[in-house]
Amino acid sequence: MRYDYMLRKLVEYLARKSASMIQKYRLEDLVGSVAAPYLEKSFDRISMSIARDGGGTFWCRLCDKGPFTKRGFYLHLIRVHYKDLEYIVEEELKRALEVVRR
Ligand SMILES: [Zn+2]
Numbered sequence: 001m002r003y004d005y006m007l008r009k010l011v012e013y014l015a016r017k018s019a020s021m022i023q024k025y026r027l028e029d030l031v032g033s034v035a036a037p038y039l040e041k042s043f044d045r046i047s048m049s050i051a052r053d054g055g056g057t058f059w060c061r062l063c064d065k066g067p068f069t070k071r072g073f074y075l076h077l078i079r080v081h082y083k084d085l086e087y088i089v090e091e092e093l094k095r096a097l098e099v100v101r102r
Pocket residue numbers: 060061062063064065076080081
């Protein structure tokens with residue numbers, strides 16, 4: 001799998017998780033079964049620092065905008081914060097791979 005492709009899918013994965021949307025991919029298929037549980041845990045944690053749940057609506061913790069619907073929030077993240085998410089994902093991916101190599 002090409003790195004760019006994997007990165008894009010992981011950004012999508014994190015954005016969907018932050019918006020509590022159903023995933024289109026499995027993490028195992030993107031990063032392998034060893035790194036996946038680690039990444040799942042860190043994405044769980046990170047998604048809480050990205051989204052503020054307003055009881056059915058979402059607020060963005062990165063820029064304080066909202067309220068959004070699920071879908072609206074997902075699109076906001078992809079359109080406005082793609083680079084932020086990409087940076088976060090790359091850092092977490094590096095950490096996950098270090099854990100795997102140990
Ligand atoms: Zn935002």
